[in-house]
Amino acid sequence: MKESPGVVDLLGVLAYAELSAYARMTEDAVTLAPSLGDRAALSELAVTEYAHFRLLRDRLADLGADPDEAMSPFVEALDAWHTLTRPSDWLQALVKTYVGDGIALDFYREAARHLDPSIAELVDEVLVDEGRSQFAVERVRAGIEAEPAAAARLALWARRLVGEALSQGQQVASVRPELARLLVESGPADISRLFATLQEAHGKRMAAMGL
Amino acid sequence: MKESPGVVDLLGVLAYAELSAYARMTEDAVTLAPSLGDRAALSELAVTEYAHFRLLRDRLADLGADPDEAMSPFVEALDAWHTLTRPSDWLQALVKTYVGDGIALDFYREAARHLDPSIAELVDEVLVDEGRSQFAVERVRAGIEAEPAAAARLALWARRLVGEALSQGQQVASVRPELARLLVESGPADISRLFATLQEAHGKRMAAMGL
Numbered sequence: 001m002k003e004s005p006g007v008v009d010l011l012g013v014l015a016y017a018e019l020s021a022y023a024r025m026t027e028d029a030v031t032l033a034p035s036l037g038d039r040a041a042l043s044e045l046a047v048t049e050y051a052h053f054r055l056l057r058d059r060l061a062d063l064g065a066d067p068d069e070a071m072s073p074f075v076e077a078l079d080a081w082h083t084l085t086r087p088s089d090w091l092q093a094l095v096k097t098y099v100g101d102g103i104a105l106d107f108y109r110e111a112a113r114h115l116d117p118s119i120a121e122l123v124d125e126v127l128v129d130e131g132r133s134q135f136a137v138e139r140v141r142a143g144i145e146a147e148p149a150a151a152a153r154l155a156l157w158a159r160r161l162v163g164e165a166l167s168q169g170q171q172v173a174s175v176r177p178e179l180a181r182l183l184v185e186s187g188p189a190d191i192s193r194l195f196a197t198l199q200e201a202h203g204k205r206m207a208a209m210g211l
Numbered sequence: 212m213k214e215s216p217g218v219v220d221l222l223g224v225l226a227y228a229e230l231s232a233y234a235r236m237t238e239d240a241v242t243l244a245p246s247l248g249d250r251a252a253l254s255e256l257a258v259t260e261y262a263h264f265r266l267l268r269d270r271l272a273d274l275g276a277d278p279d280e281a282m283s284p285f286v287e288a289l290d291a292w293h294t295l296t297r298p299s300d301w302l303q304a305l306v307k308t309y310v311g312d313g314i315a316l317d318f319y320r321e322a323a324r325h326l327d328p329s330i331a332e333l334v335d336e337v338l339v340d341e342g343r344s345q346f347a348v349e350r351v352r353a354g355i356e357a358e359p360a361a362a363a364r365l366a367l368w369a370r371r372l373v374g375e376a377l378s379q380g381q382q383v384a385s386v387r388p389e390l391a392r393l394l395v396e397s398g399p400a401d402i403s404r405l406f407a408t409l410q411e412a413h414g415k416r417m418a419a420m421g422l
Contacts, residue, residue, distance in 0.1 A: 027237070037279050050258045
């Protein structure tokens, strides 16, 4: 089957992003959730990530790619991202779920824009926000209301998440040029538009949380 | 709604058993799986446990019980079970999934025998073996074939799992007499039958793995 050269890379990085997000959110739910109800609520989001992983893995197999091989180039950078951004409390975990994963997902969505519609549709499907935002936003807002001093601390945390995301993203782009090319197919104008889009989406998320 | 007094306890312990098994299997998959394929395979089983948790939680809510309250009495014993039986390699993790969870599930199934059919059906549904056995059995057998010395070590590990399961089970029974009563409703003859059933099922699992 004829596909853009970056397609397997894109589905591979996305598949491992979902597989690792599922595991980290599950761990955060166990170690940081203040109640069994909150633990279940974050676990619910984690399991949705796993379902997305399954779709991506199956599509990779349909394309004739080995899913494990497609994911391997991205294991190190994504694991590093999670290690460098391990939340130390429940609100940090929620901000990470919303802001950190949010910016990553914006990248993936941009990368899929120029691809075959069936791939773009799949990417849209796995990136759909199934209540994740509402869940995180509501609880972070309530947390800040209960403890206003938390806002500054969480804003700093969000900035760190973005910094680490960009840094790991850059590393991925440098080793997988085909993938990077998906993001900037039409040259410099596209780069400006990309950064404007990402910045706008990030700003909206911060505002929604009251940060 | 009129229910046997142990029903909420049974669904509560089972719900937390599934919620915690999901989290621990997810963690074992990340830390111990030898390949991304194995990691995904164990994660698949973990996510199935989560789906079962969801069914149990919803049934508790339908019965008018607070799912968090129903689960809380069992958090300590089940967390202790997981802490005391943390696998240190991939084969131990698989044996735990199969043998450890297996014996716990036998207990739950026995406890549900005398209950309202709709509860017994739900318990059967969440305890169904969806490929868990085949997955663990195949890989443990292959592991022993590759390294015959592993068999004795894993047999010892399985014995420890059973010992810890019985010990935690006893603790649960002592604090939740209603739940214990579900297991031995008809007196001593029932106890003998129960232990014979559990022993037989455990023996079959050990034999299946070649232990």
